[in-house]
Amino acid sequence: MNFKNKTQVTIFKLSSLSEDELLTPFLFMFFFMVYMVSIFGNVGMMTIVHIAPSFHTPMYFFLSFLSMVDLFYSSVITPKMLSDLLSERKLITFIGCALQFYFFCALVSSELFVLSDMAYDRYVAICHPLHYISVMTKKKCLGLLILSFFVGFTQSAAQTSSLFSLDYCQANLIDHFYCDIHPLIRLSCSETHTCTIVTIFFVCFCCLSSMMIILTSYVLIISSILKINSASGRRKAFSTCSSHVMCVTIFYVSVYCTYLHPTSSNLKEQEKVSSAFFTMVTPMLNPLIYSLRNQEVKKAIKGLLQKKKQLTHQYTNPV
Template sequence: MEERNHSSVTNFILLGFTTDPKLQLLLFVVFTLAYITTLVSNITLIAVVRRSSQLHTPMYFFIGNLAFLDLWYSSIYTPKIQVNSVSEDKSISFAGCAAQFFVSGGLASTECYLLAVMAYDRYAAVSNPLRYAAAMSKKQCMGLVAASYLSGFANSTLITSRTFALSFCDSNVIDDFFCDLPPLVKLSCDMTDSYQAILYFILTLNVILPSALILMSYASILAAILKMPSVKGQRKTFSTCAAHLTTVTLYYGSILFIYARPSSTYVLGRDKVVSVFYTVMIPMLNPFIYSLRNQQVKEALKRLLKRQTAS
């Protein structure tokens, strides 16, 4: 029997979450509200950081870039989920699937690197405050962000080119709401040792190494905090790191749960819920994590709103 390879696949079918019309309508409403909240909150945070001179520091520069990244990250997934929730046509072209896989993978990888950069920024600020301005100059900050994007999309180029060269011989039905690695691997019939090696290589570059850098940064930060003579100073320093630690825990926890397991352990129905968490919920929650606990951001937002209402 002739094997059906990737060249014969012209489109994929995204099953989404449910075929129940009432639940589909409910999901459409929920994801629409989540997307609107994500757009408004991230755009607001970007505007506050850009228009408030008090926030023109490396830490808020990275927070603004994280909000920009989350803005596009959510936009890769949520509109397609909305369309699939109310449309009978749940197909996505082979090229469209590859494009979504590439962009989403690039943005996800970039966020892994950016979160590591943000941990290094906190380490530089806490461990050696006298040299902080020189170590995290504007040029240095822009270079670190650019390197995060370049590394993220370089890795995505590699994994996308190899994934969509696989043979999809069993089915073109993806039991998920977007073109993700686990369901695509499930459809493949020619997994090779070289492809598995690439997956481990990408996982190491995107998750393991950034995680190690974050852990080392916070180990140094903790050591510096414990040396502070003032309890008030310790609490203030830790509070500046708490928001980032929360984001890192949520994001890396869900990423590791999905991608750092053998493919034989994938349970797509359960994993879809976790995927929603890091593709939709975290981009929506991040602006609140970084603003509700941050007095400087709240005060800057109040000043911005006052200027807007006065004009």
């Protein structure tokens, strides 16, 4: 991307998450705790999947990468936002702003497709259980994952090039706590029609294509589950999908509230609230949902804690 001679602005100023200074200490502590829980939750989930032999399956393979994406895209935004809450000069360079937007956009888009990969995995497991091992091979799982990241990072490069090729003149205050599409377009002093079209195309492409894969998978899953004769069998089949359904619902509702609504100057505060939930709270929820609702994860956590307790006991009380 060639940024030279495209703008007079070299430094952007970011607005605060809230203009109320009395709320700043509370917001800092709250989102600091949210970020810590997100780090420990997602790193813990990746660790459990890596070390527990029973989790070396396609479903948990995708789950470990979902946790990795959650951790990374939260880290693109949260540390900078936390430091800005404590700083009077909320500044970010032009290149820094472009990089923040690029990685955030790429990781969020990648998560959409990782969620669709997980839906396809559940479809194969429930609708074709006898062929599950032969269909969901390591090579195929890796291929689906690479495709998810390739699409996510490629479309992000197109959006970033379009957005940061706009002219930004004297005004440099981004009315948001991170570099995002809507406040940057509002700040530009050049024609933004092409950039808006590019953004709408890629946002719709990523959201709709991944949503269609997920909806199609679950229509077939529900149809297959309803054919199961025993009530216990139906409950067991539904339980294997419940955590994923909750994660998908939360993520898509967050995307819709943050991006897929009419922009208006009267909705700036609501945009910040929805963006804060999307960028910081949502990445924390996914590992919590799988930890609380998935019996296998609960058993693995209890097993690891018991082993740690036994090792600690042996260390403190040697024979």
